[in-house]
Amino acid sequence: GQSLEQPSEVTAVEGAIVQINCTYQTSGFYGLSWYQQHDGGAPTFLSYNALDGLEETGRFSSFLSRSDSYGYLLLQELQMKDSASYFCAVRALNSGYALNFGKGTSLLVTP
Amino acid sequence: NAGVTQTPKFRVLKTGQSMTLLCAQDMNHEYMYWYRQDPGMGLRLIHYSVGEGTTAKGEVPDGYNVSRLKKQNFLLGLESAAPSQTSVYFCASSRKVEAFFGQGTRLTVV
Numbered sequence: 001g002q003s004l005e006q007p008s009e010v011t012a013v014e015g016a017i018v019q020i021n022c023t024y025q026t027s028g029f030y031g032l033s034w035y036q037q038h039d040g041g042a043p044t045f046l047s048y049n050a051l052d053g054l055e056e057t058g059r060f061s062s063f064l065s066r067s068d069s070y071g072y073l074l075l076q077e078l079q080m081k082d083s084a085s086y087f088c089a090v091r092a093l094n095s096g097y098a099l100n101f102g103k104g105t106s107l108l109v110t111p
Numbered sequence: 112n113a114g115v116t117q118t119p120k121f122r123v124l125k126t127g128q129s130m131t132l133l134c135a136q137d138m139n140h141e142y143m144y145w146y147r148q149d150p151g152m153g154l155r156l157i158h159y160s161v162g163e164g165t166t167a168k169g170e171v172p173d174g175y176n177v178s179r180l181k182k183q184n185f186l187l188g189l190e191s192a193a194p195s196q197t198s199v200y201f202c203a204s205s206r207k208v209e210a211f212f213g214q215g216t217r218l219t220v221v
Binding site for chain 1: 146154161167207212
């Protein structure tokens with residue numbers, strides 16, 4: 001199976017930068033994804049890394065190091081609306097490419 | 112586009128009752144998933160399907176069954192509901208990268 005570790009909570013100030021780390025253990029790694037979920041809502045896709053390096057999408061960036069089994073999500077110019085839970089998820093060959101999620105990081109953005 | 116639609120949105124069951132949750136997607140996706148979400152536990156995979164007529168067990172399959180007779184539909188059945196199955200259930204579909212989620216079914220078993 002897979003296991004993913006990410007911090008349970010992070011607090012940051014509006015306008016700041018925050019990094020949410022994710023370490024994983026899996027076999028047949030295919031890619032690392034990030035999802036955002038606001039309270040009471042459905043998870044929504046943010047980014048995906050299949051190869052090492054940084055992927056940038058507006059204020060959000062995601063990084064992957066396959067040799068370290070590690071990735072992170074970087075949120076810049078934080079806004080109050082970024083307060084949400086953020087999940088990393090891995091897709092692996094040994095689970096038929098099913099998405100397996102970490103327990104999530106609750107981000108609180110304060111004024 | 113409707114995307115992924117789950118029915119029902121809310122349900123209260125008595126212990127021992129059975130029910131079926133329906134997930135429908137209109138994006139012609141091969142992959143479909145059922146997750147449950149409990150406080151502090153993230154999204155845990157119950158069952159998934161990689162195509163019409165196929166299903167596989169995820170992390171927490173006990174007490175649930177699934178069927179995918181048509182590519183666009185993925186059904187989750189609870190054979191004999193237990194209070195431990197009180198949760199929010201999410202269905203999702205994908206090709207190989209981005210997964211699209213339904214709005215969830217909030218199930219309470221009393």
